[in-house]
Amino acid sequence: MPDLESTTRYDPTEVEPRIVEKWLQSGLFHPDAEGTPEQTYSIAIPPPNVTGVLHMGHALNNTIQDCLVRYHRMLGQRTKWIVGTDHAGIATQAQVERALAAEGTSRQELGRERFVERVWEWRARYGGTIIEQLKRLGASADYDSERFTLDDEYAQAVLKVFVSLYEKGYIYRDRYMVNWDPGTGSAISDLEVEQREVRDTLYYIDYPLASGSGAITVATVRPETMLADSAIAVHPDDDRYRRLIGEKAILPLVGRKLKIIADEYVKPEFGTGALKITPAHDPNDFEIGRRHGLAQPSVIGEDGRITDEAPERFRALTIAEAQRAVVAELKEQGLLARTEPHEHTVPFSHRSGQRIEPLISLQWFMAMDELARPAIEAVTSGRVRFHPENQAKVYLDWMENIRPWCISRQLWWGHQIPVWYRDLETYVGMEPPRGEGWQRDPDVLDTWFSSALWPFATLGWPRDTPDLRAFYPTDALVTARDIIFLWVARMIMMGLEFTGTEPFSDVHITPIIQAPDGRRMSKSLGTGIDPLDLIEGGSRPPVYGKSSGGDSGESPGGDPGEFPAYGADAVRWGLLAMSSGQDVSFSEDKVAQGQQLTNKLWNAARLILLGVGRDVRAAATPNAVEDRWILSRLARARAELAARIDAFDFSHAALGVYDFIYGELCDWYLELVKPRLRAGEPELAATLLYVLTETVALAHPLIPFETEEIYSHIPGTEGLLAGRVNDLAAAVEADAAAEAEVQRAIEAVQALRSWRNMAEVRPGATVAARLDAPGYDATLEHIARLGRLSLNGTAEGEPVATIPIPGGSVQILPSAELDLGGAQSRLEQRRNKLRDEIGRAEGKLANSGFVAKAPAQVVQAERDKLERLRAELAAL
RNA sequence: GGGCGCGUAGCUCAGUGGGAGAGCGCUCGCUUCACACGCGAGAGGUCGCUGGUUCGAGCCCAGCCGUGCCCACCA
Numbered sequence: 001m002p003d004l005e006s007t008t009r010y011d012p013t014e015v016e017p018r019i020v021e022k023w024l025q026s027g028l029f030h031p032d033a034e035g036t037p038e039q040t041y042s043i044a045i046p047p048p049n050v051t052g053v054l055h056m057g058h059a060l061n062n063t064i065q066d067c068l069v070r071y072h073r074m075l076g077q078r079t080k081w082i083v084g085t086d087h088a089g090i091a092t093q094a095q096v097e098r099a100l101a102a103e104g105t106s107r108q109e110l111g112r113e114r115f116v117e118r119v120w121e122w123r124a125r126y127g128g129t130i131i132e133q134l135k136r137l138g139a140s141a142d143y144d145s146e147r148f149t150l151d152d153e154y155a156q157a158v159l160k161v162f163v164s165l166y167e168k169g170y171i172y173r174d175r176y177m178v179n180w181d182p183g184t185g186s187a188i189s190d191l192e193v194e195q196r197e198v199r200d201t202l203y204y205i206d207y208p209l210a211s212g213s214g215a216i217t218v219a220t221v222r223p224e225t226m227l228a229d230s231a232i233a234v235h236p237d238d239d240r241y242r243r244l245i246g247e248k249a250i251l252p253l254v255g256r257k258l259k260i261i262a263d264e265y266v267k268p269e270f271g272t273g274a275l276k277i278t279p280a281h282d283p284n285d286f287e288i289g290r291r292h293g294l295a296q297p298s299v300i301g302e303d304g305r306i307t308d309e310a311p312e313r314f315r316a317l318t319i320a321e322a323q324r325a326v327v328a329e330l331k332e333q334g335l336l337a338r339t340e341p342h343e344h345t346v347p348f349s350h351r352s353g354q355r356i357e358p359l360i361s362l363q364w365f366m367a368m369d370e371l372a373r374p375a376i377e378a379v380t381s382g383r384v385r386f387h388p389e390n391q392a393k394v395y396l397d398w399m400e401n402i403r404p405w406c407i408s409r410q411l412w413w414g415h416q417i418p419v420w421y422r423d424l425e426t427y428v429g430m431e432p433p434r435g436e437g438w439q440r441d442p443d444v445l446d447t448w449f450s451s452a453l454w455p456f457a458t459l460g461w462p463r464d465t466p467d468l469r470a471f472y473p474t475d476a477l478v479t480a481r482d483i484i485f486l487w488v489a490r491m492i493m494m495g496l497e498f499t500g501t502e503p504f505s506d507v508h509i510t511p512i513i514q515a516p517d518g519r520r521m522s523k524s525l526g527t528g529i530d531p532l533d534l535i536e537g538g539s540r541p542p543v544y545g546k547s548s549g550g551d552s553g554e555s556p557g558g559d560p561g562e563f564p565a566y567g568a569d570a571v572r573w574g575l576l577a578m579s580s581g582q583d584v585s586f587s588e589d590k591v592a593q594g595q596q597l598t599n600k601l602w603n604a605a606r607l608i609l610l611g612v613g614r615d616v617r618a619a620a621t622p623n624a625v626e627d628r629w630i631l632s633r634l635a636r637a638r639a640e641l642a643a644r645i646d647a648f649d650f651s652h653a654a655l656g657v658y659d660f661i662y663g664e665l666c667d668w669y670l671e672l673v674k675p676r677l678r679a680g681e682p683e684l685a686a687t688l689l690y691v692l693t694e695t696v697a698l699a700h701p702l703i704p705f706e707t708e709e710i711y712s713h714i715p716g717t718e719g720l721l722a723g724r725v726n727d728l729a730a731a732v733e734a735d736a737a738a739e740a741e742v743q744r745a746i747e748a749v750q751a752l753r754s755w756r757n758m759a760e761v762r763p764g765a766t767v768a769a770r771l772d773a774p775g776y777d778a779t780l781e782h783i784a785r786l787g788r789l790s791l792n793g794t795a796e797g798e799p800v801a802t803i804p805i806p807g808g809s810v811q812i813l814p815s816a817e818l819d820l821g822g823a824q825s826r827l828e829q830r831r832n833k834l835r836d837e838i839g840r841a842e843g844k845l846a847n848s849g850f851v852a853k854a855p856a857q858v859v860q861a862e863r864d865k866l867e868r869l870r871a872e873l874a875a876l
Numbered sequence: 877g878g879g880c881g882c883g884u885a886g887c888u889c890a891g892u893g894g895g896a897g898a899g900c901g902c903u904c905g906c907u908u909c910a911c912a913c914g915c916g917a918g919a920g921g922u923c924g925c926u927g928g929u930u931c932g933a934g935c936c937c938a939g940c941c942g943u944g945c946c947c948a949c950c951a
Contacts, residue, residue: 284949587888589900607910757917849931858894
């Protein structure tokens with residue numbers, strides 16, 4: 001426990017680990033399964049990969065969720081944040097395979113059973129990393145019921161869903177064109193493919209006509225696939241080729257005859273206007289082939305080598321070798337008309353980074369149309385709301401054009417498909433079939449298949465559990481937009497299909513945090529920051545030079561190659577503050593601002609706690625106008641924060657809390673009450689404790705650690721702030737009169753300070769003055785003290801300066817302290833500025849259109865302003 | 877090709893029709909008994925460009941320029 005007296009700097013590294021332990025031991029994050037989903041509040045975390053380590057996206061996403069969860073918990077709702085990890089088929093398998101390679105072995109050598117055991121061992125040892133990091137961030141999730149998408153119970157849910165959808169006919173097996181990823185040796189879904197710009201060579205190849213009279217020239221970037229050509233297509237209206245439709249051409253190197261067909265797909269202006277058709281190795285050709293009933297010879301196998309369907313001399317070559325061989329032979333035969341460079345987009349695997357090989361393969365698919373229909377309706381009806389709203393359009397566009405989902409993966413780590421084969425028989429079920437000779441399908445399901453069940457499978461579905469009854473459907477889902485299709489859409493579809501309700505009502509799409517130069521944050525680019533390095537201090541990547549602005553060079557204190565230990569609260573506040581818009585650049589300044597806030601709050605707490613006795617108890621007992629003012633401002637801050645959290649507007653929520661603590665509590669209230677605090681006024685002490693308690697309660701969802709720590713120092717508090725239920729019914733209400741009165745005083749003090757600076761009055765000097773304005777009775781002493789005036793009501797004499805304040809002016813009287821001689825140029829500057837503004841206001845009021853059409857209130861405000869400016873100029 | 881954003885102070889960003897703001901950086905002043913990683917006061921913006929609507933535009937409309945992301949089967 002830090003000694004308040006001596007700890008003038010808030011030290012998160014001492015406080016935070018201690019508070020984490022308190023929270024975890026309290027059991028506060030593990031709610032009993034009671035109440036109805038309407039009464040409770042629940043969020044299912046987007047399960048991080050079990051291989052994952054916390055990155056900035058996780059940090060932001062989980063800060064937002066924690067903010068929501070803590071806020072609702074303090075409203076008194078039974079709150080559950082479902083937490084766990086995803087088995088992440090490809091990523092995890094790849095990780096363990098790398099480890100095996102380092103040991104000089106491989107998964108093939110181990111065999112499937114032993115390999116899967118090894119992955120479980122790996123998970124037991126390393127799989128908890130990200131969960132521990134979430135705890136360090138302050139995430140108040142239900143760690144006591146951590147879930148894993150490959151747990152036995154979860155697996156039952158997955159199998160049941162598969163079997164059910166199979167029985168409905170939605171899941172089926174088909175030979176179809178898939179995205180084959182040679183890197184992982186598996187098919188992958190459309191969503192795991194990314195298009196990249198590539199510079200290729202476009203080869204123009206002559207295909208001799210069977211009639212012997214000339215040739216038809218086609219253009220292709222994949223000459224090796226010609227070995228699997230089954231037709232040539234031209235546009236039906238293309239006059240150059242119309243006469244050739246129905247004729248045949250000879251496929252070079254192979255000798256097969258190819259029919260020349262007409263298809264609207266062909267773009268006459270591209271290449272030669274003649275397209276070679278390779279149904280087995282190109283998605284478009286596949287469709288054209290189906291339309292025309294063409295054969296689908298396949299010359300590239302799943303091993304990325306040329307198959308036996310190609311002429312013998314090409315067999316077993318790799319794709320690159322085959323391309324070289326084909327091109328060389330074409331050249332030799334004089335059939336390569338020409339080549340040209342060609343830029344186009346090409347599919348690559350998001351998983352392995354390798355170029356996708358489109359080929360026809362026997363895979364499991366899920367038909368999506370029937371599932372999509374109610375999921376579309378869920379959003380158009382408003383039962384599921386996106387924040388920001390325009391993301392709903394992205395979702396709907398995709399859902400309305402949804403295509404079948406390839407769900408089988410040629411991996412070992414995952415949910416093995418519950419299908420068994422025996423000769424021509426197929427058995428689908430949750431349990432293996434009886435009898436001998438059955439072989440189970442070796443493939444596993446796409447990881448996203450199991451993730452799609454996350455909100456209900458984690459609560460025990462398909463069993464009817466108390467957790468499910470209490471917490472499902474969940475309330476909010478917080479995620480980034482890159483997995484709207486992969487995950488969010490599929491959860492809505494599965495939730496509706498299997499539970500009959502939407503799995504959540506609100507989807508908050510977080511911004512994506514970019515590196516300061518606008519690029520993605522990524523380890524390989526060197527643009528990634530480990531949030532733990534910000535929290536606990538750690539290495540600063542070179543692209544994050546110390547402080548973006550200025551050219552001060554020297555960084556006072558600390559290694560420029562290291563981040564200071566900002567603490568989790570500062571990182572959380574900074575991330576929230578920077579999270580407006582759909583893409584944001586990471587701003588270390590915002591984290592630093594968060595650190596300032598924690599330090600400011602810490603010192604405010606010291607002032608209060610060290611200034612009042614240990615026997616005082618918090619109570620709102622206002623004894624002066626400033627007390628009523630701060631209580632009113634607090635009420636407004638609370639209402640604003642609630643509205644902003646309800647609207648998922650976290651950046652304004654964070655900035656609003658900052659403004660309240662900094663701009664109102666510290667800058668004004670604490671300064672105003674200092675004399676009374678020293679005088680030991682008991683009502684003030686109680687009010688200060690009340691304000692401090694309510695302030696830490698207000699800020700707790702954003703900066704939970706420090707507020708929890710301060711709360712423990714407040715006399716009379718019991719238990720944890722995280723578990724405190726805010727008694728909103730007993731809260732003090734806004735007091736507009738007090739707010740107006742103190743606001744005038746603030747503006748008067750600011751005007752006085754500004755004048756003193758401008759007139760170069762010695763800072764410590766107290767200046768004789770006379771107040772000439774009504775409405776300052778309750779704040780006169782404050783104005784005198786903070787403006788350093790000697791306000792003698794009966795003082796006579798000609799003023800040497802008149803300072804306008806709301807409602808009137810302060811007249812400065814001559815005294816030995818004053819020498820206005822040196823300030824003439826600054827005064828003249830001010831006069832010029834006033835003349836400019838007066839000119840502008842006069843112009844506006846001289847405009848008859850303005851006076852006639854603008855609302856009377858606006859016109860009057862302009863007149864008042866003009867009067868004020870004239871008065872100030874006259875007084876200077 | 878379609879869609880969604882963004883362009884406001886040196887930097888990062890607020891600001892959806894009536895006096896251009898915050899944090900950092902910069903300047904000046906202050907060892908004021910919570911905080912010098914502090915306090916007070918300032919300087920600094922033709923609000924990307926061009927038109928339009930309006931008494932009035934950073935804000936609404938159209939076009940353009942720049943920039944980021946998502947979706948899409950042009951060999």
